[in-house]
Amino acid sequence: MVPRISSSRTGQKRSFLLCVFGRRTNVAMYNHREIEQKWRKRWEEQSLHQVRMDTEKPKFYCLDMFPYPSGTGLHVGHWRGYVLSDVWSRYKTLQGYQVLHPMGWDAFGLPAENDAIKKGIHPSVSTDENIENFKRQLHEIGAMYDWSREISTTDPQYYRWTQWIFLQMYKQGLAYQKEMPINFCPSCQTGLANEEVVGGACERCGSDVEKKHLKQWMLKITAYADRLLDSLKTLDWPEKVLRMQESWIGRSEGASIEFPLEGHDRRLDVFTTRPDTLFGATYMVLAPEHELVTELTAPGYKAKVEEYVRQAAAKSSVERMVSREKTGVFTGSYAINPVNDERIPIWVSDYVLVEYGSGAIMAVPAHDERDYEFAQTFDLPIRPVIADTDGTIPDLPFVMDGIMVNSGPFNGLSTAEGKERVTESLAEKGLGRAEVQYKMRDWVFSRQRYWGEPIPIVHCPRCGEVPVPEDDLPVELPDVERYQPTGTGESPLAAIDHWVQTTCPACKGSARRETNTMPQWAGSCWYFLRYTDPHNDDELASPEAIRYWMPVDLYVGGVEHAVLHLLYARFYTMFLKDIGVVDFDEPFKRLFNQGMICKDGAKMSKSKGNVVNPDDLVEHYGADALRMYQLFIGPPEVDAEWMDGGIEGIHRFIQRFWSLAMRSMEQQPALDSDQEKRLHRLIQTVTERIESFKLNTAVSAFMEYLNEAGKAVDRQSLESLTVLLAPMAPHLAEEIWARMGHTRSVFTAQWPEADPEKLVQDQATVAVQVNGKTRGTVTVAADASQDEVEQAAEGITAVQNAKGNKSVVKAIYVPGRILNLVVK
RNA sequence: GCCGGGAUGGCGGAACCGGUAGACGCUACGGACUUAAAAUCCGUUGGGCUAACUGCCCGUGAGGGUUCGAGUCCCUCUCCCGGCACCA
Structure with a gap:
């Protein structure tokens, strides 16, 4: 009978368990509940998982992505990554490495704050409760976390250093304030980074994002664009994530070209990747928000242009994205083409984005799909200037490389040559230059919320913006009465007078504290460094600890952080290298993205009601069984469908393995050559399959061994088997190891090596x-x-x-x- | 539209570098044990043909190709999943 898994702890379930594990328990049967409890307790008592620097030994830093301790707790999907990283940590331990495998909490963030607004409970209270629950659930996994290194971003002793890093950036001019239209979520009532806007909606709550003019703190991540892009090459990361970061940074090479304006002294600056098509420019387009729109609108066109600009501003970014129909108005003004002095009409259209390039373009309808569409709509001239490589004029728009035609002195040049030569010739005349543009913007770093790190800046009426002296850190969050965001662009902190009122560190006069807080990402940008030396009061971590433990050798987590967290953390690390805190560019050498676990074809979530609770499974089958089933369910990088019956097979395996071990100890058969070969093949296979992350097949290798090995094995085989199994089923392995007469943990043993001769x-x-x-x-x-x-x-x-x-x-x-x- | 990834039994999946397709597990069925059930153990389980076989045919999304040999390599296509998307 398959036990029914109910989500509540009912008496019915208890009686079932009593029948299986209580009254009818016999010696031969593996009692997971007793045994797993025993070992978890013993590991803790002996501090087996506390790790120290030992420069004599190699290190391995195995890190799980920083969890947000949500109120809903863990489901089996969350287990997957934690099991994987723990298997690796234990495997590396057995290979003689000093393994750093820490855990902590990315505990600032909106859910706790929203809860506080609803229920009036202080976020720190609910956060502590959630952490307690999370920790209890993580203990169930039986992972070898070194809890002596536990950290939380909300701990003032931690965020002191988050603020410290901000100050260093400020000193280097990388943190600055700017008044600009930013993405604003009307529901969360806070500004968002570009990275937090997905398809025009708030990444967190799904509301349509608005543009709001606010003075914001920004981090100059664009200063690191090329470095962030170039060193992607050095990373052992999934191709997919590398591509995502690459396209997020979005580097493109081209030219900035200045068009003189008829009747004005100023010039109009545009960015293009196709300077070779300059002779085909038949009109110009300004984004509706472009600063020159008003100035360039000729008297008779004012009403129409103003109306268009007004409408464009009213459209949400979602609307603007959905409707791709080209709209626009003529300004009545003209620009002059710098290569042939042609008059080119200037239009305004919302298909040009103000935030990219210079917010204005030269339109070449013959060789750009969007310009072509616009020209068709408004009946503007379309002039081909690029021929196919065979010299014929292809169907328009033709966006590929080709040969320049209708381009005066440049006729006959290839696209590649043409780009260079046209740019050079413009540069000689002072009307252009080669330029690189990025899609990535600077990082909008302030949030108008309470539950985050205060930005350590003081505003003084005399001295202006003054950084809080490092010795005065941390700037602690005060208690507030109301957590309600004001929605006016000010955080709830603004209402706490006694906190806001302060003295200026420079002139000692009265001044006001900055009331914006940092985004949730701030704390996770450097937490991997803190684990190396979590109790250091003088530095964010000692140089020795950083040098010994960093970089992270294996980073395990979901692909959802492919750009946000992983890009920010790389940026922070590069910055910390530049100021001498670390001596490497990249924090995470190897990244592994585990697949999701689905149920009924959908991602597990509480709202869909398809979560499988690991607590009940641990109760019925044991942590080892759930661990092994997590591995067995499929290739770890691929999404997997949860099947309730699937764990049965693992449960049987564990029982059979236990029986084999018990019989082997009783009967003590001698080692024969078949058995020896079988063992060495298993050692070889399991090692290879762990190394290559094929954990599902590592489990099946054990099953095959068990099917072939017979009723009992010799002592040497049993010892090796136990060690091989230990990373996946640590409790079971410890028990067998102990029953074989060992007094020290199985994790002090040595990972067996396959003898090539025995593999023949x-x-x-x-x-x-x-x-x-x-x-x-x-x-x-x-x-x-x-x-x-x-x-x-x-x-x-x-x-x-x-x-x-x-x-x-x-x-x-x-x-x-x-x-x-x-x-x- | 662009960039990734994928499609193998009833199900999850295996198959190193092109070399016995379906390992391992689940489910289902049959048997043993049991008063009975659970658990456990043994057997069968891609489809079809055949009285039987140690026999024959078909089969890895579709169609072509390369090869002694293709799930694997090449070309064309269909569908599914993920990311990006008016970025000049």
């Missing part, structure tokens, strides 16, 4: 094919000659049938694998 097979099963079709197999000595195999193959009826009376014209023999007889 003396017999081989060779498939026999006739014209490529397999007709049977023959078992021969591994070093059998082709003749011998051919001879043996004669004995197969199917081979005879297939050959008939045709003769063998060719025989292909792959030693030990296949014999293919080609007959005619």
Whole structure:
């Protein structure tokens, strides 16, 4: 019978368990509840998982992505990454590494604050409760976290250093204030970074994002654009994530071209990646928000242009994205093409984005799809200036590379050459230069919310913006009465007079504190450094600790952080390198993204009601069974469908493994050569499969071994087996290890190594094919000659049938694998 | 539209570098044990043909190709998932 998993702890379930594990328990059966409890307690008592620097030994830093301790707790989907990182941590421990495997809390953030608004509970109270619950659930996994290194971003001793880093950026001019239209979520009532806007909506709550003019703190991440892009090459990360970061940074090379304006002294600056198409520019377009729109609107066009600009401003970014129909108005003004002095009409249209490039473009409808569409709509001239490589004018718009035509002195040049030559010639005249643009913007770093790190700046009427002296850090969050965001662009902190009123660190006069807080990402940008030295009061971490432990050797987490957290953390690390805190550019050498666990074809979530609670499964089957099933469910990087019955197979495996171990200890059979070969093959296979993250097949390798090994194995085999299994099923392994007479933990043992000599097979099963079709197999000595195999193959009826009376014209023999007889 | 990834039994999945497709597990079915059930153990389980076989045919999304040999490589296409998307 498959036990029904109910989400509540009912008496019915208890009686079932009593029947299985209580009254009817016999000695031969593995009692996971007793045994797992025992070992978890013992590990804790012996501080087995506390790790120290030991420069004599190699280190391995295995990190899980910083969890936000949500109120809903863990479901089996969350387990997956934690199990994976723990298997690796334990595996590396057995290989003799000092393994740093820490855990902590990214505990600032909106859910706790929203809860506070609703229920009036202080965010720190609910955060502490959630952390307690999360910790209890993490303990269930049986992971080897070093809890002595636990950290929380909300701890003033932690955010002191988050603020300290901000101050260093401020000093370097990388943190600055700017009044600009930013993405603003009307529901969360706070500004958002570009990275937090997904398809025009708030990443967190899904509301349509508005543009709001606010004075914001910004971090100059764009100063690191090229470095962030270039060093992606050095990372052992999933291709997908590298691509996502690459396209997020969005580097493109081109030219900035200045168009003189008819009747004005100023010039109009545009960015293009296709300077070779300059002769095909038949109109210009300004974004509706472009600063020159008013100035360039000719008297008779004022009303229409103003109306258009007003409408564009009223459209939300969602509306603007959904409707792709080209709209626009003519300003009545003209620009002059710097290469041929042609008059070019200037239009205004919302298909040009104010935040990219210079917010204005030269339109070349013959060679750009968007410009083509616009020109068609408004009946503007379309002039081809690029021919296909064979010289013919292709269908328009033609956006590929080709040969320049209708381009005066540049005719005949290829696109690549043309780009260079046109740019050079403009540069000579002072009307252009080569330029690189990025899609990535500077990071909007302030939030108008309460539950975050206060930005350590004081505003003084005399001295202006003054950084809080480092010795005065942390600037602690005060208690407030109301957590309600004001929605006016000020955080709830603004209402706390006694906190806001302060003295200026420079002139000692009265001044006001900055009331914006940092975004949730701030704390997670450097937490991996803090784990190396979590109790340091003098520095964010000591240089020795950083040098020994960093960088992170294996970083495990979901792909949802592909750009946000991973890009910000890389930026912080590069900055910290520049100010001498660390000596490397990249914090995470190797990244592994585990797949999601789905139920009924959908991602598990409380709102869908399809969560599978691990607590109940641990109760029924044990943590080891759930751990192994998590591994067995499928390739760890691929999404997997949860099947309630699936864990049964693992449960049986564990029982069978236990029985094998108990019988082996009783009977103590001697080691025979078959058993020895089987063992070494297993050592080889399991090691390879852990190394290559094929944990699902590592589990099946054990099952195969068990199916073949018989009723009992010799002591040496059992010892090795126990060590091999220990990373996946640590409690079970400890118990067997102890029963074998060992007094120290199995994790002080050595990972076994396969002896190449024991891997050699003396017999081989060779498939026999006739014209490529397999007709049977023959078992021969591994070093059998082709003749011998051919001879043996004669004995197969199917081979005879297939050959008939045709003769063998060719025989292909792959030693030990296949014999293919080609007959005619 | 662009960039990734994928499609293998009833199900989850395996298959190193092109070499016995379906390992391992779930489910289902049959058997043993049991008063009975659970648990456990043994067997069968891609489809079809065949009285039987150690026999034959078909089969890795579709169609072509390369090769002695293709799930794997190449070309064309269909569908699914993820990311980006008026970025000049």
